[in-house]
Amino acid sequence: MADFNLDNVDNMYFDVLKEIGNIGAGNAASSLAQILQTKVDMKVPRVELLDFDQIGAAIGGEEQIMAGIYVLVQGDITGSIMFLLEQHSAKSLVRKLMMGMATEGDDMNEMEQSALKEIGNIITGAYLNSLSALTNMTITESVPDLTIDMAGAILSVPAIEFGMVGDKMLMIQTNFTDDEEINGYFLLVPDLPSYSTLLKALGVMQ
Amino acid sequence: MGMLIKVGMADLKLCPKGQGITTLGLGSCVGVAIRDTATKDGGLAHVMLPDSTAIRNNSNIAKFADTGVKELVRQMEAKGAKRSRMTAKIAGGAKMFSFQNNSSLVNVGDRNVEAVKKVLAELKIPILAQDTGLNFGRTVEFFPESGDFVIKAVGKPVKTI
Numbered sequence: 313m314a315d316f317n318l319d320n321v322d323n324m325y326f327d328v329l330k331e332i333g334n335i336g337a338g339n340a341a342s343s344l345a346q347i348l349q350t351k352v353d354m355k356v357p358r359v360e361l362l363d364f365d366q367i368g369a370a371i372g373g374e375e376q377i378m379a380g381i382y383v384l385v386q387g388d389i390t391g392s393i394m395f396l397l398e399q400h401s402a403k404s405l406v407r408k409l410m411m412g413m414a415t416e417g418d419d420m421n422e423m424e425q426s427a428l429k430e431i432g433n434i435i436t437g438a439y440l441n442s443l444s445a446l447t448n449m450t451i452t453e454s455v456p457d458l459t460i461d462m463a464g465a466i467l468s469v470p471a472i473e474f475g476m477v478g479d480k481m482l483m484i485q486t487n488f489t490d491d492e493e494i495n496g497y498f499l500l501v502p503d504l505p506s507y508s509t510l511l512k513a514l515g516v517m518q
Numbered sequence: 519m520g521m522l523i524k525v526g527m528a529d530l531k532l533c534p535k536g537q538g539i540t541t542l543g544l545g546s547c548v549g550v551a552i553r554d555t556a557t558k559d560g561g562l563a564h565v566m567l568p569d570s571t572a573i574r575n576n577s578n579i580a581k582f583a584d585t586g587v588k589e590l591v592r593q594m595e596a597k598g599a600k601r602s603r604m605t606a607k608i609a610g611g612a613k614m615f616s617f618q619n620n621s622s623l624v625n626v627g628d629r630n631v632e633a634v635k636k637v638l639a640e641l642k643i644p645i646l647a648q649d650t651g652l653n654f655g656r657t658v659e660f661f662p663e664s665g666d667f668v669i670k671a672v673g674k675p676v677k678t679i
Contacts (some may be wrong), residue, residue: 364566364581365526374542375657377672382615392619419673457615461672464527464543465655468566469614471527472546472626475566479528479578503619 316508316517318361318480326359328516329484329507332443333357337486337498339442340395340435347431348408348490355487362481367467370485371396371497374464378402379420381432382469383456385440388449389509391502392470393439395432399460401494402428425458432456439498447513470501477504522659525549528581530563530590532597533662540659544610546627548634548650550587551607551660551667552643554599560662563590567626568633583633591641604643607667607679608634609658611650627651647679 316325334357345352360370368374379402381395397405399418406424407414409431414424433456444451459466474481484500502510511517522540525531527547533539541549541564553560563586567573570582579585591601611631618624631650638645649656649669659668668678 363526364528367527368543384617384619390619454617457617459614459653461545461614462543462655462657464657465545465612465614466543468527468543468545468547468655469618472566472623473620475528475581476573476620476623478575479581 316504316511318478318482318504321361321482324516325511328511328514329359330357332446332510333359333484333486333498333500335446336439336443336500337488340439340498341488343438344431344435344488347434348405350408350490352488352490352494357484357486359484360482362483364471364475364479364481367471367481368464371463371467372398374462376463377460378463378466379428379458379460380466381429381436381456381458383432383436384454385451385502386454387451389451389502389506391500391506393436393453394466394470394499394501395436395496396463396466396499397494397496401496402460404493405431420460429456429458432458439500447510449513470499473503482507525562525564527564528566528578530561530580530586532561532593533559533660535559536663538659538661540657542657544612544656544658545614546610546612546630548583548608548610548630549656549658550590550634551658552590552594552604553662553665554594554603555605555665556603557599558663559594559597559599560660561590561594562658562660563587565630565634568629583630584637587634587637588641591643601641601643605646605665606638606643607647607660608645609649609656609667609669612655613651613653614655649677649679
């Protein structure tokens, strides 16, 4: 039984992981659309095997200010899921949700941040629920945490986890937009051993 | 001022004479800037994890505080710098989220800072200034000619240490 190895990722595995992104992010995007009562479009998911110095550039540049909602994935697989929004998008989203009660500008007060965390909680939950249904595995999530900072600093958090096993990070990335001003990403970053677990549960790995 | 030389995550570089060197978006990683005060040459390392001996796959020596700092010093010495004249400035080591997925990485930012301090002490390189810890990311720019270490963070004034 070959273990999943970052130096030798089978192309078929890439396709299957993309499909996981498709189903998970699809579900998350539709729950976001429901909350906001707007149409949310999702781009084709990308499975990215990135060197550490490419990570920041993958999401708009290391210094792009983003709101990152970080949720731990627990249960039969472990890892993390992140919901990332450009700062302006994050505020637009909160504004839509709070219907006129939000403050001006792109900064967010405590209540607004808490609203954003709650959105993150719901839609990462939708992502993981569909993954759980698809694989028949128990997958739960932690409470969300939010930080607003440079993309490079936010993404270094999952990167460091991969730093313990190698020099590359593998993630399933999906970009989504609404018709107006929301632009963001879902990043599913399973721990390395969980990739094998996922691929086995889906029957593509022995 | 020309383009700055860019150092990636888990990477280190020497700064060409008279230029500047940068690393963007340090989270819990630590940027270590070292300078020979006489030749005014310097370099920058972006270390990610504290201890190479705790990890099996440790071939990338720039990734770890212990091996990364030593390698930067070695490369500077190979270019004629003297360790007895070296000084250091460090930044980063933040805690970006209140929890971390992998329990062995709890407080990795603090541990990175401690590990960098430890190896600099071993090498007898004094730390002139630092901007570490707390909960925000930092971009740093280092100018070995003047020794200026410029730190930029979201929503905070730029500071030079």
